[in-house]
Amino acid sequence: MQQNMLEVSNLTTTFTSRKSTFNAVDGISFHVEKGETLGIVGESGCGKSVTSLSIMGLVKPPGKVSGKHIRFDGDGIDLLHLDQKEMRKLRGNEIAMIFQEPMTSLNPVYRIGNQIGETLKIHKKIKGIEQKDKVVELLKLVGIPRPDEIFYSYPHQLSGGMRQRVMIAMAMACDPKLIIADEPTTALDVTIQAQILELIKELQEQKGMSMILITHDLGVVSEVCDRVLVMYAGKIVESGPVKQILQNPQHPYTKGLLASLPRKGESHKRLSYIPGQVPAPKNWPKGCRFSDRCPYVMDQCYVSLPPLFPISEDQHAACWLVKEEGREADVKHETVR
Amino acid sequence: MELFKQVKFDEPVREKAKLALDVKEILYVLTKSKSVLIGGMIVFIVIFCAIFAPLIATHDPYQMNIGDRLLKPMEHGHLLGTDQYGRDLFTRIIYGARVSLEVGFISVGLSLLIGVTIGLIAGYYGGWIDMIIMRFVDIVLSFPVLLLAIALVAALGPGIQNVILALGVVYWTNYARIVRASVLAIKEEEYIQAAKTIGSSDFRIIFYNILPNCLAPIVVVATLGLGVAIIAEATLSFLGLGIQPPKASWGWTLAFGMKFIRETPYLSLYPGLAIMITVLGFNLLGDGIRDLTDSKLKRK
Numbered sequence: 001m002q003q004n005m006l007e008v009s010n011l012t013t014t015f016t017s018r019k020s021t022f023n024a025v026d027g028i029s030f031h032v033e034k035g036e037t038l039g040i041v042g043e044s045g046c047g048k049s050v051t052s053l054s055i056m057g058l059v060k061p062p063g064k065v066s067g068k069h070i071r072f073d074g075d076g077i078d079l080l081h082l083d084q085k086e087m088r089k090l091r092g093n094e095i096a097m098i099f100q101e102p103m104t105s106l107n108p109v110y111r112i113g114n115q116i117g118e119t120l121k122i123h124k125k126i127k128g129i130e131q132k133d134k135v136v137e138l139l140k141l142v143g144i145p146r147p148d149e150i151f152y153s154y155p156h157q158l159s160g161g162m163r164q165r166v167m168i169a170m171a172m173a174c175d176p177k178l179i180i181a182d183e184p185t186t187a188l189d190v191t192i193q194a195q196i197l198e199l200i201k202e203l204q205e206q207k208g209m210s211m212i213l214i215t216h217d218l219g220v221v222s223e224v225c226d227r228v229l230v231m232y233a234g235k236i237v238e239s240g241p242v243k244q245i246l247q248n249p250q251h252p253y254t255k256g257l258l259a260s261l262p263r264k265g266e267s268h269k270r271l272s273y274i275p276g277q278v279p280a281p282k283n284w285p286k287g288c289r290f291s292d293r294c295p296y297v298m299d300q301c302y303v304s305l306p307p308l309f310p311i312s313e314d315q316h317a318a319c320w321l322v323k324e325e326g327r328e329a330d331v332k333h334e335t336v337r
Numbered sequence: 338m339e340l341f342k343q344v345k346f347d348e349p350v351r352e353k354a355k356l357a358l359d360v361k362e363i364l365y366v367l368t369k370s371k372s373v374l375i376g377g378m379i380v381f382i383v384i385f386c387a388i389f390a391p392l393i394a395t396h397d398p399y400q401m402n403i404g405d406r407l408l409k410p411m412e413h414g415h416l417l418g419t420d421q422y423g424r425d426l427f428t429r430i431i432y433g434a435r436v437s438l439e440v441g442f443i444s445v446g447l448s449l450l451i452g453v454t455i456g457l458i459a460g461y462y463g464g465w466i467d468m469i470i471m472r473f474v475d476i477v478l479s480f481p482v483l484l485l486a487i488a489l490v491a492a493l494g495p496g497i498q499n500v501i502l503a504l505g506v507v508y509w510t511n512y513a514r515i516v517r518a519s520v521l522a523i524k525e526e527e528y529i530q531a532a533k534t535i536g537s538s539d540f541r542i543i544f545y546n547i548l549p550n551c552l553a554p555i556v557v558v559a560t561l562g563l564g565v566a567i568i569a570e571a572t573l574s575f576l577g578l579g580i581q582p583p584k585a586s587w588g589w590t591l592a593f594g595m596k597f598i599r600e601t602p603y604l605s606l607y608p609g610l611a612i613m614i615t616v617l618g619f620n621l622l623g624d625g626i627r628d629l630t631d632s633k634l635k636r637k
Contacts, residue, residue, distance in 0.1 A: 007466055052634070056533075056534060058533055060531070060532065063466075081500070088536040088537075088538060089536065090536070091533070091534050091535060091536035092534060092535030092536035093536060096534070097531070097534040099527055099530070099531060103526040104526060104527040104528065105528050105530070105531045105532070105533070106528055107528040107531075107546055108528075108550070109549040109550055110549075118532075118535060119535045119536075122536050122537060123536060167531070169532075170535065173535075173552070289468065304431075
């Protein structure tokens with residue numbers, strides 16, 4: 001059996017303000033296999049980005065991460081219980097991140113070459129000429145034309161797509177085992193999006209890395225991911241292989257997301273959408289968090305939170321409907337929070 | 338995915354990479370802002386006088402000649418006349434620039450060292466560290482600054498080193514506040530988050546990633562601060578707490594000229610003018626730099 005690159009168990013990220021306490025991520029568990037791409041999908045504010053920051057150990061106070069464990073690379077390391085110094089050794093070296101906004105995620109006062117070289121300097125102690133050679137090599141790897149020239153450019157001289165390539169080169173600098181890409185294509189033009197996705201996918205296969213791809217774009221998921229988690233209001237509502245989820249979505253939320261994608265040749269139709277919006281954490285319903293937007297809502301949904309019910313071997317959905325339909329009866333009931 | 342593989346565009350690079358600072362660009366900036374141009378020229382002249390004082394001066398600054406005391410300007414080859422000991426006033430003023438700039442630059446450097454470090458730490462760490470540091474800054478600011486400097490010099494004893502020390506210790510609060518404010522904004526930027534994800538330590542993030550990004554306001558305030566420090570030095574010297582004679586200092590020369598203000602008002606007038614013009618130069622330069630950096634922000 002293949003070992004898991006990342007195993008997250010019961011991850012909860014709590015934010016405390018003077019008035020209230022809420023869990024932006026609420027007891028989620030998942031794993032990423034070696035060489036696999038896991039998509040995390042959901043609307044804004046459903047806890048996708050907080051999940052990635054929690055894994056990196058970069059949740060800012062007053063945020064607090066708790067849970068059972070976040071196992072990284074087999075059984076060795078538990079990210080939840082590492083101190084800051086040990087986490088720093090992992091960040092950039094073993095786990096790298098690509099951000100959503102390439103326009104702002106490069107430091108405006110440093111040349112491209114120096115910024116990429118920074119990672120090499122911190123983790124591999126590579127300096128001078130050797131560093132430059134390696135950086136130029138990385139720039140070539142991510143498909144930047146005239147790397148020798150771009151090495152000396154400042155971020156403001158590059159276009160969005162180029163900058164995102166630079167960010168990818170930065171992430172790749174130390175050959176990490178896991179890449180977390182937080183909406184890497186959201187801020188880019190559609191044509192550039194495809195190129196960047198293709199590049200990420202190519203590099204991932206070439207280096208055998210695992211990847212977590214956070215996005216709200218199901219099109220991206222279908223192109224790049226092996227498995228997908230659908231998140232809603234801090235919970236995983238559905239998980240499974242991409243094909244199964246896209247062809248046979250079980251949770252009404254996933255269905256709603258799929259239905260709201262524009263389709264070719266249906267230009268005369270109005271786009272469908274999910275009415276309402278993700279409730280703020282303090283307004284989360286007592287029962288199923290999707291209950292106030294769900295078209296199939298039942299009495300039970302208002303009362304208790306559905307756990308993840310297995311649908312097939314590797315597809316799960318957190319919906320009472322799934323249980324109603326009698327696919328699975330012997331699931332432990334989660335107590336109402 | 339297959340579809341996109343056929344059409345692959347090279348994304349354009351907007352500008353060519355530039356290696357060296359562009360001389361043309363610097364000249365353009367100078368012509369664009371008159372206050373930078375005028376202020377810069379004044380500051381340049383003052384610095385030039387200070388460095389090449391022995392070449393510019395017409396006499397020995399310490400040579401007394403009782404026979405020539407209190408001469409009028411242009412009398413006996415003394416451009417601005419002589420003081421009560423017969424020393425050439427022009428020479429004394431040229432040499433005075435040395436003292437003023439020395440006190441100005443070193444004390445501002447000292448303030449920067451203290452203020453910037455404290456501001457960076459307060460802004461970056463926030464929370465109770467920030468709270469304690471900024472309340473301490475408030476306490477220091479609640480004293481009249483010059484009184485505090487006078488008290489310090491009085492305790493340490495007069496002399497150029499103690500004046501520098503006193504001014505450095507008194508004026509750091511401004512820098513701390515401004516740096517803290519910049520850090521609060523910059524630390525939320527995504528590239529700081531990105532720096533964290535590549536495993537940079539706090540020290541590295543503060544000094545390598547944040548500090549260069551808040552240099553613009555620091556440069557402006559430090560330039561204006563030079564003017565303030567020069568006035569403060571002149572004030573201390575005027576009160577007899579600063580530079581000790583026979584060293585040439587504008588403040589002290591001005592104070593001494595007061596005794597003869599009825600007969601030879603220019604003895605106080607010229608050192609006063611020197612102080613005024615120098616401070617004006619630094620203020621114009623500082624204001625000009627601020628305008629330039631501001632308009633850059635607007636252009637974004």
